[in-house]
Amino acid sequence: MSDSLIKFEKVTKIHNGGTVALDSVDLDISNGEFVSIVGHSGAGKSTLLKMVLAELYPTQGAVYVDKDDTRHLSKKELVQLRRRVGTIFQNFRLIESKTVYENIAFALEVAGMSDEEIEADVPHVLGLVDLQDKAEYFPKELSGGEQQRVAIARAIVIQPSVLVADEPTGNLDPINTYEVVQILKKINDLGTTVVLTTHNKGVIDSVGSRVVTMDGGKIVRDDKSGQYML
Amino acid sequence: MLKSGIKRVVRSGVVGFFRNAFVSVSTMLVMMITLFVIGVLLFMNAALTSTLEQVREKVDINAYFLTSAPEKQILELKSSIEQMPEVERVEYISREKALERFKARHKNDQLTLQALEELDENPLGASLAIQAKDPSQYAVIAKFLEDKTAVGEGEQQLIENINYSQNKVVIERLSNLTKAIEKAGVIFTIFLTVASIMIVFNTIRLAIYTNKDEIEVMQLVGASNWFINGPYIIEGMLYGLVAGLVTLFIFYPLSIYMSSSTEVLFGAFNSFTFYINNFGMLFKYLVGSGVGLGAVSSYLAVRRYLGV
Numbered sequence: 450m451s452d453s454l455i456k457f458e459k460v461t462k463i464h465n466g467g468t469v470a471l472d473s474v475d476l477d478i479s480n481g482e483f484v485s486i487v488g489h490s491g492a493g494k495s496t497l498l499k500m501v502l503a504e505l506y507p508t509q510g511a512v513y514v515d516k517d518d519t520r521h522l523s524k525k526e527l528v529q530l531r532r533r534v535g536t537i538f539q540n541f542r543l544i545e546s547k548t549v550y551e552n553i554a555f556a557l558e559v560a561g562m563s564d565e566e567i568e569a570d571v572p573h574v575l576g577l578v579d580l581q582d583k584a585e586y587f588p589k590e591l592s593g594g595e596q597q598r599v600a601i602a603r604a605i606v607i608q609p610s611v612l613v614a615d616e617p618t619g620n621l622d623p624i625n626t627y628e629v630v631q632i633l634k635k636i637n638d639l640g641t642t643v644v645l646t647t648h649n650k651g652v653i654d655s656v657g658s659r660v661v662t663m664d665g666g667k668i669v670r671d672d673k674s675g676q677y678m679l
Numbered sequence: 680m681l682k683s684g685i686k687r688v689v690r691s692g693v694v695g696f697f698r699n700a701f702v703s704v705s706t707m708l709v710m711m712i713t714l715f716v717i718g719v720l721l722f723m724n725a726a727l728t729s730t731l732e733q734v735r736e737k738v739d740i741n742a743y744f745l746t747s748a749p750e751k752q753i754l755e756l757k758s759s760i761e762q763m764p765e766v767e768r769v770e771y772i773s774r775e776k777a778l779e780r781f782k783a784r785h786k787n788d789q790l791t792l793q794a795l796e797e798l799d800e801n802p803l804g805a806s807l808a809i810q811a812k813d814p815s816q817y818a819v820i821a822k823f824l825e826d827k828t829a830v831g832e833g834e835q836q837l838i839e840n841i842n843y844s845q846n847k848v849v850i851e852r853l854s855n856l857t858k859a860i861e862k863a864g865v866i867f868t869i870f871l872t873v874a875s876i877m878i879v880f881n882t883i884r885l886a887i888y889t890n891k892d893e894i895e896v897m898q899l900v901g902a903s904n905w906f907i908n909g910p911y912i913i914e915g916m917l918y919g920l921v922a923g924l925v926t927l928f929i930f931y932p933l934s935i936y937m938s939s940s941t942e943v944l945f946g947a948f949n950s951f952t953f954y955i956n957n958f959g960m961l962f963k964y965l966v967g968s969g970v971g972l973g974a975v976s977s978y979l980a981v982r983r984y985l986g987v
Contacts, residue, residue: 502899531901542896546698558687559902603900 452480453513454611454642455501460510462496462666470496472666473510478644480610483637485653486646488663494646497663498615501644502534503527515610532560535604535641539616541596543588543603549575550584553603560607574602578632594625598632605636612636614645618652630655688906692913702886703918709882710922710972711929713875714965718930720868721964722950725957726941727864729948731857738850739810740817740843742824746774746804748837753805756827756837760809763823765816770808777803804839814854817843876972883915883976887984894984908981915977916970923969927962930954 457476463469471493478484486494499505500512503519512519514530522530543552550571557567575581578598588596597617604612614633618626630652637643647653653660662670696703744753754771761769772780778801785791795802811817821843843850890911897907934954941950954961 504899525903528901528903531899536899542892542899544893544896546695546890546893555897555902556900559897559900559906561684563683607901 453477454480454482454515455644456513457497457500458511458513460500460507460512462493462500462505463508469666471500471507474666474668476661476668478611478642481637481640481642483634483643483656483658484645484661485656485659486644486661486663487648487653488646489648492663493666494663495615498613498644498646501611501613502536503530532607533610535607535609535612537597537600537604537612537614537617539619541588541593541600541620543596543599545588548585548587549580549591549599552588552599553606556603556607570606574606577605577635578602592625593620594622594628597621597625597629601629601632601636605641609641611642611644614643616646616648618647618649623651626652627655684906685909688909689913691910692917695910696914696917699886699914703914706882706886707918707922707925710879710918710969711926713879713972714923714926714969715929716871716875717968718926718961718965720871721961722930722934722953724864724868725953726945726948726950727860730945731860733946734853735814735857736810738814738817738853739808740821740824740841742807742809742841743839744804744806744837745839746800746802748805750805752837753807757807760807760820760823763820765811765813765819767810767812769810772806772808774801774803774805777801777806814850814857817850879972880976880979883918883973884980884983887911887977887980891984894981898985904985907985908978911977911981912974915973915975917973919969919971919973920966922973923966926969927965930961 455476455478457474460471460474461469462471474493474497476497486497488494496505500507500519501514503512503514503522506512506520515533517526517530519530544555547555553571553574554567557570562570572581572584575584578601580595580598580602583591583595588599591599597620601617604614612633617633618629621629626649633643633645634656645652658674660670660672661668662672750773757769757771760766781803782792782795809820811820821841824838824841824843827838894907931954934950938949938951941948
């Protein structure tokens, strides 16, 4: 475990209201890992992920992504960082005014890829999430599971070094949940680090890899090949 | 990278413009009202200026000379008046010309004409009609003429009378009225323009408000600010362009329809002639302010949600 990708060093986060969201958290995630973060609502899972994206900054301690300290990033470096981190959310967060194809192409456009690369890559990831025939649909014309698959396609098309998924199956039924987890596993097998938060026992059991359990802003368990224990 | 970036921003803006057809149409309608107000103000301003100009031209002061005044001296006086900076134009009406005009004016009045025939000599003196650049300057010119009237010893009196004092009240009133109208016009224009700009700004801000989440998602995907802002600015400029062009063409039938009434109301001002002669100026103001307004409003609106 020498190849550290994400590193939390004694990170404490106190929100403006005085709530302690994270309390002196140490966490090291290596390249190629599949890490599930579990815990009750309010345990600090989402705060943790937001820090990887540099949406939030630690009150104390430091967060390193690819060895970059998130607190010392210029605006430009911040944009660069976000292009290396793919993100998936519980509520999908697709761009409603763009088609499936355009949503995925947008991630490549902002990364400055050429039109030829975009025309080659978008159908490829659409195939990966099995949505080739829905390319010209708008998000609201799709089911929840399909929307999440579009979000996954958008996240992985930029070939991120890490894929961060905040409750990706929170709004999905068991069948769609299973499909999404299978896709995430496939992406991990292809070499991308995956960090996901969940409170779905089924998800953890079917992944069968490292599980970090959080409670009250602290990491209470860290199992290398874990089960859901709360 | 930059070139393809610009291309993408423009394409995305144009696509957004057509996709949000309903929002686009309503935003453009609001913009058209604003631009229409600006257009009407341009017409009003031109009509008022032309009316004031006409009234101003009708006002002059006249210096009437004695019949005995030699023409040479009158012409000398004329050229010295012409050199005054306040003077716009001086017209010399010779004795013969005055007689001609008198006859023309009384051509249906046999009695007067007959009385004129009885005289061996032309009873009318020459005169100078003087027009100032500004109504307020008549006082200075009158003063100058009065000084000339007060002849020194050994000099011959030339001017019999100056009609300034008779016209004084009218001239002063006109001068005040002109200033008041111009001042009110400026205030009115500023007020209406500011009000309508705020309405457009708010409309665009509301239209973009619905895209607030989208802007956030774009940021999370790693889009730079100009990449997010750019398409909205292009969209705003398109609203302005279309609204400006439509407004410009609305004025075409409108100015024809209004031309006869504007002529009655404002004298020589014809709205259609004005439209045709000043098409370039109107195009510049209406389309230009539409495009500018759209771009600035979109930029400011998106900026709010970019958190910069």
